[in-house]
Amino acid sequence: MSIPDTNQANNHNTLYDGQQDPQFQSPYVDMDEWREEPVRHRYMHGGFTGTETRFSFYFxxxxxxxxxxxxxxxxxxxxxxxxxxxxxxIDNKIGFAITRGSYLVETNMGGASSDVTLVYRASAAVALYSRVKATxxxxxxxxxxxxxxxxxxxxxTMSFIENTTGIWDGAVPFVIGTPMAIPNVFTARVHAMRILKNKFPGIIxxxxPGGGGDMYADLNEEERQALEEVTRLGFPPKAWFAHEEIGDGALTVLTPAVMKMDSAYFDEFWTVPGYLGADPDSSASKARLQFKTVVSEVVRPRKQGKTESSSASNMGVDEAWKMLTEAEESIPSFKVESVPGGDAYLDGAFIRVISGEAAGLKIPLGRLDGNVVTIGSAFGFFASLQALEAVKAGDEIMLDxxxxxxIQTYHRHQVPSSDYAVWDQFRDENGEPLYPQRPFLVGPAVAFGGAGSLQSGRFQGKMIVVQTLLDxxxxxxxxxxxxxxxxxxxxxxxxxxxRLWYVDHALHADTSSNGALDELHIVTYVPALHQALLDLSDWVERGIAPPASTNYEVVDxxxxxxxxxxxxxxxxxxxALTANGSERAEALVHEKxxxxxxxxxPPNTGRIVVAEWDFEGKADxxxxxDIRHLNEEGSQAVIEGTYAFSMPGTYFVVLRAASNRSxxxxxxxxxxxxxxxxxVK
Structure with a gap:
């Protein structure tokens, strides 16, 4: 993979217009039918001859x-x-588009290709051809x-609208990163999770509401440093309530990609002064596992067919990366003679085959069930079935x-340009990095490879960005x-x-389907995304300016x-909710x-239309x-209620309310x- 120059802007003298692209001159439609679900619409499917590009239109x-x-x-x-x-x-993209008198365009963006420009060229070609069919x-x-x-x-989305002309009139990128996001947002998070794993109840x-307010109160120096580091890098502390659910996100998928681009790092981390692993007294060294054991039996095969997660359903912003980890082959598992202790840190570990025909093989560890080692997968690093068949009983392996x-402190060695202020914590008073730096920045290479360019802020048309405050x-x-x-x-x-609109109490995932725990902490941002699309279209088509950007500051x-x-x-x-006039109340059993x-x-953005209570923490x-509006527009309201608890305990009472312009x-x-x-006592 070529590494792009992070200081080089896109060449906007040669914006892609798509009209004469020889790769997309022969479109075809192979399906054209009326469908009744989720709402009546005309469905077309097709592609471009000689390419892997496919599309669906919903009129x-x-x-x-x-x-x-x-x-x-x-x-x-x-x-x-x-x-x-x-x-x-509300997650129904087809229903949303059709009920708004719009048609929906979908494409596979050309499929897998080494040509990084294909993602936006194929998408542009599909958009242009959709106009032909609409006409x-x-x-x-x-x-x-x-x-x-x-x-x-x-x-x-940002790359597409920055690199094309005449294709799209506007864009709504949401929950967006920067060219320095990968893998750094995940490495910092997982580093903190490893060190703080026993301290999250106190932090949360x-x-x-009604807590002590100081999330550092019961932390030792290393724990404090880890929490400060990830917080200053931008992780929102209130999102720690979901630490078990969010896990390591896409890091296991990204780690092999970093290995391919910067393989030397994984040795130098443990040997070169300045890296955490080179300190034998560090928590990294103490958590390191290199456990040798012997395969006593190879259990084969275990069929792992395609699942729903490897289908078209896995395209949401929190699920799409999981599709990359689905193995489509039958894979074995290994019974072993001995296993590490129960407190061993097995997250993200690999199985290294030390002896036998398969010596040198490196396999992602799935999980440890008793004395059975199952095999995981990671994009670009899944061992083939043929390679796995070389593992035999009696082979020595290492869980490593x-x-x-x-990789958990890789972000320390990726200090970018000064416009990334969150990395100032890794610079000295002269602006120089405190830690050894790698030969190049991985993030821009990943961003470039995934989008066809580096995001520059130079776009045509209009744009509304939707971002969440608990992302x-x-x-x-x-x-x-x-x-x-x-x-x-x-x-x-x-x-x-x-415009830039922030949505509070929302995580990264673009779905309204959350577990019970999430429902008590977060809301979906999908309706705000829909409103942004409608406001964007009014802005472009009718000249109606959308509501103002969110007013905010970035502090540390x-x-x-x-x-x-x-x-x-x-x-x-x-x-703004209170219980007996405060964010914390004490009461006796059966006391109201x-x-x-x-x-x-916010002004001119809608009316408060619904509100609902959850008193017992059941998320139902x-x-x-009852909503008592305070003005004719319905933009201000007071909501009151009383409740008596029948059992002692600590309860978090939640009020959820929503506004609407329609x-x-x-x-x-x-x-x-x-x-x-x-x-309640």
Missing amino acids: PLEENYRGRFFQPVYPVQGSENAAQSHVDG ELFGPHRPYGYIYGGSGGGFK DAIE NSDYIA ESAFPWQADWYRSKAQEHLGGKLDESF GQVVVPYSAADRKGIQPVI VHFKAVVEV FPVKA GSDLFTQVPNLCRVRVV
């Missing part, structure tokens, strides 16, 4: 058509039918076009976590980095073409927003507790709240929540 009824299309951009090249797997509720169906016109994508799809309790521990995988400040690049390009005209890597909706701006309602919330919507929100439209019903603590 509305002619009488409902409003002359535009929406085109989702997924994190990885995959299925042109991904939307068909998400047809329920055939609805008469002469030029449909407006809007792309949107999150996470890796956000990288692509301290920052919950050295590489996984090494554990695309740290919130990264959207501000892109805003600064757009500011460099647009100067004083930034507000004419760009953390995005800080005002408490009131009027000051915060954006489009999400803000809730009074709850009061003031809910406010069984009590619909009555009861669930697609654009933007939610938020607030929590208070009640201690």
